[in-house]
Amino acid sequence: MAKLLRINMTDLSAKFEDLPEKYKHLAGRALTSTIIYDEVDPTCHPLGPNNKVVLAPGIVTGTNAPTSGRVSVGTKSPLTGGIKETNAGSEWPQRLARLGIRGVIIEGYPKEPGKFWLIHISKDGVKFEPADEYVGKGLYEVYPKLFERYGRKIGIMGIGVAGEMRMATAGVCFNDIEGRPSRYSGRGGAGAVLGSKGVKFIIVDDEGGPGVEIANPDLFEQGRKKLLEALRSHDITKPKGALNTYGTAVLVNILNEAGAYPTRNFREGRFEGAPKTSGEAIFENNKKRLGKELYNHACHPGCVIQCSNTYYDEQGKEIVSCIEYESTWALGANCGIDNLDAIGKLIWLCNDLGIDTIEIGGTIAVAMDAGLLPFGDWQGAIRLLDEEVRKGTPLGRIIGNGAAFTGKAFGWNRVPGVKGQNMPAYEPRAVKGIGVTYATSTMGADHTSGYTIAPEILSVGGKADPRDVRKAELSRNFQAATAFIDSTGHCLFIAFAILDIPSGYEGLVEECNGVLGTNWTVEDSNKYGLEVLKKERLFNEAAGFTKAHDRMPEFMKYEPLPPHNVVWDVPDEELDKVYAF
């Protein structure tokens, strides 16, 4: 029977608890959101002693289910003030799950502020070691040292200097398949909450662990094969398919073409530098620079989609892995930067400092809009991260706390966020459904919480007119399906395949039934997702959120977006329907 591991940072104690009966079908996001809902006072200070952080692998994480190495990190967000689930793909949760641990709860508050700890979890139990020697350093310097010290067969969760300084852009960093500090539960500042608790690293060594208990191995295997087949046959997810070839940045030209690629702090919907900063450009530059075609790799063992790219400079030296669509957008178009090498360097800096690329790109864009530096000034952007944020200068603390904060610092009202979280790489004025998700998601503006871009732009899972304002039901359905997928431990990208291939969706549900011994239908999985959303929503309501927080930034209602000159025109009533269930 899987356990919960409760770690108290006040007295540096750890205790294994039986998974309560009521949690037995919960994992991933369902588990983190439920524990935060059950145990955290929604009015607590996010950086105070009463907040908690929960880390949870998904239902099938740690098994050989394809593309299932996701971890959910849950907390009360210092960025939004609401509940947060932010997830990443890494071997870390796979190892945790194989130790028989369904979730880790971090609570308490350090007696000695400013002291940081490394927590080591193995079959022999939990050890706390001082992390002083790693504090204040870049993660690219530190992760190799940790692998050297604890062996390669571990997973590392860590926070960077941004988390140490409790900045609201601070993410939670997991190692990628080659040990890089590059897979992020980035959004919402969970890294700052860990920083406030003195947690610098959690190392998981699963050697000798019991593995994931599977109630019905045959059913699991049946489901796994169906899902695998779907992933291998869909154009987006198949080997040498769109994601494997161009990475997520394959979206750049598509969204740009649609006039929905937010440019220069959401002043325009099309960026003249898009082709130079796209997934195709990454592929072509690599080909030229390395003299061969380079296909992408997995972020964790067992992923069949394999969308992680590595980007090389003219000398054939690695600049960074990986350049995601949202990252090339955030630090590219949104800042008016069309230099892909510079964008790569900026992403590397984010990874090194432990910050969310989406929020920080949005932040730099707001600062540029407000006049701190000109759009396109990539040298200035590098300086902001490498000097100001890294050293925690006053300007670094402004930038490090995100776009809404930076807007306020400069008295600037063009801040394209919802609930304090900046919008990602899809213009809601041009694609209404994603705007409905931004406005109503329990997470703040977040594309991953209800990716209606699939039917609105990609013709995946049906087709929807991007300009049609009636998107409440579509967004709700996507939000619910996502909440379920985020609980299974699968990467959200399986959605491309299972939305178009029904047997893939069945396979997903059968996998879960196989592990948990349940007999859910596809319909049940939707209800499961809705239950997760309901708890998150209740937490947010108790934290003080109302319908007034489910609204788009005002400027989008009166400022038309070129090239299509569209404003945000979804009626408030449509927004209020999303959570009326």
Add this chain to the structure above:
Amino acid sequence: MAKLLRINMTDLSAKFEDLPEKYKHLAGRALTSTIIYDEVDPTCHPLGPNNKVVLAPGIVTGTNAPTSGRVSVGTKSPLTGGIKETNAGSEWPQRLARLGIRGVIIEGYPKEPGKFWLIHISKDGVKFEPADEYVGKGLYEVYPKLFERYGRKIGIMGIGVAGEMRMATAGVCFNDIEGRPSRYSGRGGAGAVLGSKGVKFIIVDDEGGPGVEIANPDLFEQGRKKLLEALRSHDITKPKGALNTYGTAVLVNILNEAGAYPTRNFREGRFEGAPKTSGEAIFENNKKRLGKELYNHACHPGCVIQCSNTYYDEQGKEIVSCIEYESTWALGANCGIDNLDAIGKLIWLCNDLGIDTIEIGGTIAVAMDAGLLPFGDWQGAIRLLDEEVRKGTPLGRIIGNGAAFTGKAFGWNRVPGVKGQNMPAYEPRAVKGIGVTYATSTMGADHTSGYTIAPEILSVGGKADPRDVRKAELSRNFQAATAFIDSTGHCLFIAFAILDIPSGYEGLVEECNGVLGTNWTVEDSNKYGLEVLKKERLFNEAAGFTKAHDRMPEFMKYEPLPPHNVVWDVPDEELDKVYAF
């Protein structure tokens, strides 16, 4: 019939409107809050084009009613995100009222950002003049120039560099009786809203104005005399009484004795430097330095309380006027500073920059608590204001945006505020009623919105045990009475006298009846106040405020306050009763 003056900053137009029938009994706070409620979208960005600022003299302002030169400034606050009414005493509203103007509404948004205007109002109409030559300068340099240019018989409203930079601590500055830029509608950042609209000054020249219409002069005169008599006989408000001798800072030793004088960012309730920074110390230092006893003066013509002090240095040169209780506390005890001359210099800097002493003192205290500089470092505090805020450096922009903002910048959870506004000079853990007001006021933490200190500490208006947690009714009564007084145009300090002397209260109501031709009773005045509160509350609800925002900062619930080691223990249910009417 009084008029409304509507000024549009988009096209620099001004238009006089008849006072709508439904507004005919509204003035001061009742008028500003009603117009903000009626005309401003509660979800608008405070610094965007759709916010407005309303300035309104009270019902009797401009008449010879004693102590009645108050102006209400209403807006959606960039500090709290809710409705704001912040008032000051000055000749400015008296002159405005004598021009027959009940309120000025500022709306629109400058076409040329960064351009500032001087608005000149006289019987001949409204003129717009470029204010460029005054931008970026200290108000102590600028106000004398304006008097030189426009004559001494004017009132000046202005914003300082903090307002120009749209900082959330920016107040609205009115001249005092000797022309100093020192009477502030300080709280809530209304200066930033004016800054966002390009309004630098509003000058009022009432020469040849019609004066205030008085419907029933005899009744007015009868009320005026009763109120005058009460003010002249009460120990707190009479000539050479407590306020006239020691100023509001007479409270320092009283609150300190009660263990309710917040010290070093609300870490303690008693300050060892209190006697050195009290009203008595101001009086004694002046006596020693000037060789004579100096009693206080009025902040506007016609005030009989006359509580404004002027503080002199060892050479007999003026340091500043005036050192209020909340200012000596904010920049003294709360920052661990016991040097009264330095406190005087800090207040002068606030006046010069155009910032709220209470919020900025709380901000510096939070920064000190978070480790930016040590408690007691008055040289550092001066540097923060005179160099960082004045120049708008990144650190200046952090500090200039207030305590909650600064707490967030430094990842610090000990921020003693409610709804984003820092608490003033009364410790809610030691005096529960004022805490109930802080928590529930529509204004954020604000002592002036329901001053239960009167019965809890001063034995004025009855007696109440400061530790008794049942304070909902007391706070509501004080909040309602205050909302009425803030609408009459009287200074809140008349409350000391009228709470103890019933004929004074009657006189107040008769004065209003005399001006408006109404026949209100004392009971009606309470209902009037409740109506104002109701509108403010509705605005805040629509802006997204819930009961979760009517709560004290979490640390006060678990951190006992020396010397009495009390925590915040008023049940949430008690807080929720305040607005259950």
